[in-house]
Amino acid sequence: MYCIRDYFLLGALQGFTEFLPVSSSGHLVLLQHILGIREGQLALSVFLHLGTVCSLLFFFFREIAGVFTDRKLFTRLLLTTVITGCIGLAGKDFFEGLFSSPFAVACALLVTAAILIASRRFMRGSREELGFKDAVILGVTQGIAVIPGISRSGTTITTLLFRGLKKEKAFALSFLAGLPVMLGAALLEGRHVLGVVRQAPLAAVSGFLSSFLCGIAALWFLKAAVKKARLHYFGYYCIIVAILTLLFIR
DSSP, X not given: OOOHHHHHHHHHHHHHHHHTTTOHHHHHHHHHHHHTOOSSHHHHHHHHHHHHHHHHHHHTHHHXXXXXXXXXXXXXXXXXXXXXXXXXXXXXHHHHHHTTOHHHHHHHHHHHHHHHHHGGGGOOOOBOSXXXXXXXXXXXXXHHTTSTTSOHHHHHHHHHHHTTBOHHHHHHHHXXXXXXXXXXXXXXXXXXXXXXXXXXXXXXXXXXXXXXXXXXXXXXXXXXXXXXXXXXXXXXXXXHHHHHHHHHOO
């Protein structure tokens, strides 16, 4: 059950899909289903998130440091985090139940696809500052993105683009807002995460490292895609994955 190869693949998948707007949680549910991993799915997902959290800290080190010197931005990102956390806690049981349903993931991927394809209309923003209303809306959309199959990066970047922020600013703020959520999820499931490490330490390390390295690569790739206004291509990919899931995965 605890195969180093499987965890390496899951870590690589987590690293690439956590930041690319295609839903890492949705892809992990599908691959765990294919590989036959039925137990501890949420805990494993959270553990692999730690690798991508580390890649996020590495990639956005300067931006993260800047948040602590900008009181207004810090306060508004805190508001976003509180709203997201409330939604996540209120719907925890419901969201966890979806992690075992490939059908639900496929439907959510179609929603992600629609959001990403719509992003083509909102690529000419000129604002650079995250406003109060932006922070509230961002918190709500990020909370909804807990659903496996709904891309957190895709929905939050598109939300900020819709609000009129510049492409580069939307890209950075999306991940600055996501960092506390990822860390919070790891803390909430910390007890179960430790169980994953104890049961398969080598496999866990393999998954963590592949998640970290692939996460860095994915961030560079997505940054280029956002600059060139090509987010909608990921939407077409989500449609293909959703259709294949509905046809072949039960």
